[in-house]
Amino acid sequence: MLKKPVEAALFDMDGLLLDTEAIYVEAIQVAARGLGYPDMPIELCHSTAGVTGPVRNRMIETHYGEGFSIDAFREHFSVHVRRRTEAGIPLKPGVVELLDFLGGRGLPLAVATSARRPTAENHLGKAGLLDRFKAVATRDDVERTKPHPDVYLEAARRLGVAPERCIAFEDSNVGLEAAHAAGTMAFMVPDLVQPLPESRARCLQVMPDLHAALRLLREHL
Structure with a gap:
C-alpha cells in the first residue's frame, strides 16, 4: 500500500x-440571489471545489455573463461566509x-x-x-x-x-x-x-x- x-x-x-465547501456553495447561491440572479447549477458549484477564489470568481462571472458584477458578488459571498463561520468552523x-x-x-x-x-x-x-x-x-x-x-x-x-x-x-x-x-x-x-x-x-x-x-x-x- x-x-x-x-x-x-x-x-x-x-x-x-x-x-467548508458546502458553506461556499451555499454562499454562491445566496450571493447570486442577492444580486437578482438565478441559482447556479449545482454541478457548476461543485466544480469550484479545490480551486482558488480568483478561479472560482472567473467561473461564476463567465456563467452569468455580461453585466454581472463580480465585485458585488464577492461582497455578498464574503458576508455570508463570515456569518456562517463566525461561531466556529x-x-x-x-x-x-x-x-x-x-x-x-x-x-x-x-x-x-x-x-x-x-x-x-x-x-x-x-x-x-x-x-x-x-x-x-x-x-x-x-x-x-x-x-x-x-x-x-x-x-x-x-x-x-x-x-x-x-x-x-x-x-x-x-x-x-x-x-x-x-x-x-x-x-x-x-x-x-x-x-x-x-x-x-x-x-x-x-x-x-x-x-x-x-x-x-x-x-x-
Missing part, C-alpha cells in the same frame, strides 16, 4: 479537514482522531491549501486545529496553485521531508492532481465531488471518510 517509509503527513484544508468527521494518531506516531503535519494565508490561519484557528500543524503552505507562498504541485512541494519543504516520503490527503480532483504531481503518496477522501477515473489511478486509495483513513493507517504505519 505505502510505497516508501512515511515521514510526514500533508493535508488539504477545505472539504478535507474543514467542512465545522470539522469533517474523523479529523481529530486521525491527527491524534499521526501526532502520536511522531509524524510532523502540514497543511497545503489553495486558500490565502489569512483565511487559512483564521479558519484553522477557529476550528481549533492551527497548533496541530508544524507548517501551513498557502497560495500566497507559491507561484502556481493547484492542480500544480507547488503548494505540496512547499509544505514538504517546510517540514524538511522529501515529498515522496509524505502521505497526502485530498478531497478534490484538482487537489489530488497536485498531490500526485508533487510525488506524494496521496489518498482521496471525496467531499462534494466524486473522483474522476484519473484521480482513482493517481491515488493509493479512495476512502469514504477520515475514519476509514485512520483504520487503514493503523494497519500500515
Whole structure:
C-alpha cells in the first residue's frame, strides 16, 4: 500500500479537514440571489471545489455573463461566509482522531491549501486545529496553485521531508492532481465531488471518510 517509509503527513484544508465547501456553495447561491440572479447549477458549484477564489470568481462571472458584477458578488459571498463561520468552523468527521494518531506516531503535519494565508490561519484557528500543524503552505507562498504541485512541494519543504516520503490527503480532483504531481503518496477522501477515473489511478486509495483513513493507517504505519 505505502510505497516508501512515511515521514510526514500533508493535508488539504477545505472539504478535507474543514467542512467548508458546502458553506461556499451555499454562499454562491445566496450571493447570486442577492444580486437578482438565478441559482447556479449545482454541478457548476461543485466544480469550484479545490480551486482558488480568483478561479472560482472567473467561473461564476463567465456563467452569468455580461453585466454581472463580480465585485458585488464577492461582497455578498464574503458576508455570508463570515456569518456562517463566525461561531466556529465545522470539522469533517474523523479529523481529530486521525491527527491524534499521526501526532502520536511522531509524524510532523502540514497543511497545503489553495486558500490565502489569512483565511487559512483564521479558519484553522477557529476550528481549533492551527497548533496541530508544524507548517501551513498557502497560495500566497507559491507561484502556481493547484492542480500544480507547488503548494505540496512547499509544505514538504517546510517540514524538511522529501515529498515522496509524505502521505497526502485530498478531497478534490484538482487537489489530488497536485498531490500526485508533487510525488506524494496521496489518498482521496471525496467531499462534494466524486473522483474522476484519473484521480482513482493517481491515488493509493479512495476512502469514504477520515475514519476509514485512520483504520487503514493503523494497519500500515
